[in-house]
Amino acid sequence: xxxxxxxxxxxxxxxxxxxxxxxxxxxxxxxxxxxxxxxxxxxxxxxxxxxxxxxxxxxxxxxxxxxxxxxxxxxxxxxxxxxxxxxxxxxxxxxxxxxxxxxxxxxxxxxxxxxxxxxxxxxxxxxxxxxxxxxxxxxxxxxxxxxxxxxxxxxxxxxxxxxxxxxxxxxxxxxxxxxxxxxxxxxxxxxxxxxx
Numbered sequence: 001x002x003x004x005x006x007x008x009x010x011x012x013x014x015x016x017x018x019x020x021x022x023x024x025x026x027x028x029x030x031x032x033x034x035x036x037x038x039x040x041x042x043x044x045x046x047x048x049x050x051x052x053x054x055x056x057x058x059x060x061x062x063x064x065x066x067x068x069x070x071x072x073x074x075x076x077x078x079x080x081x082x083x084x085x086x087x088x089x090x091x092x093x094x095x096x097x098x099x100x101x102x103x104x105x106x107x108x109x110x111x112x113x114x115x116x117x118x119x120x121x122x123x124x125x126x127x128x129x130x131x132x133x134x135x136x137x138x139x140x141x142x143x144x145x146x147x148x149x150x151x152x153x154x155x156x157x158x159x160x161x162x163x164x165x166x167x168x169x170x171x172x173x174x175x176x177x178x179x180x181x182x183x184x185x186x187x188x189x190x191x192x193x194x195x196x
Contacts, residue, residue: 014052016042017059018066025063026100027163029108033059060113067105070098071121078128084136088129089171096166103158126150136175137182153178 020041024032033056039046053059074095081087092099105118126147134146157174 013042013044013048016044017049017052018062021059022063022066022070022101023097025104026097029104030060030111030113057113064105064114064117067098067101067117068121070095071102071124074098075124075128078125081129081132083132084129085172085175086168088132089168089175092171093166093168100161100163100166103161106158122151122154126154137179138186139182149178149182 017038020038021033024038024041035046035049035056038049049059053062074091077091077094078088081091102118102121105114106122108114109116109118129150130143130147131140133150134140134143137146137149139146139149153174160174161170
């Protein structure tokens, strides 16, 4: 019984390091993660960091694992969405820290600790949201085009969003802007008008 108690304390302590680091990563990227700073946040001795993780490379790997776990929870919520606005927008807001961590993975893809970690989640979310996205932009019969356009809009979102503007109004604006661009293209195509 004593062995289990020690294991539980160690697991809880290592989880504190991961959760604190994950939030810092989501807000500031890899630059925000410093062992001494983390130790102050979790109120533990910095030697505990090295005990649980050994070095920053292993710690970063655990952060990515934690991200993938949270991303799967996010995907479960996405599966319940019937539309982009308000359902999907609200899911994004609910998972704001995870979404910001995904953005940091994209923005820091050249960092050797995080290289390529963004690819699988980006692919998964593109496929998960595709049915409601295709309906939202009014091209439900062309999944390939809807997927490509979603990838472009996602990249715009990644470039523009930050913790200050990550809110319902901003996400709704981006969603409506994306929808309106496709509507204008379809109107142009149907009327045959050329605008210079």
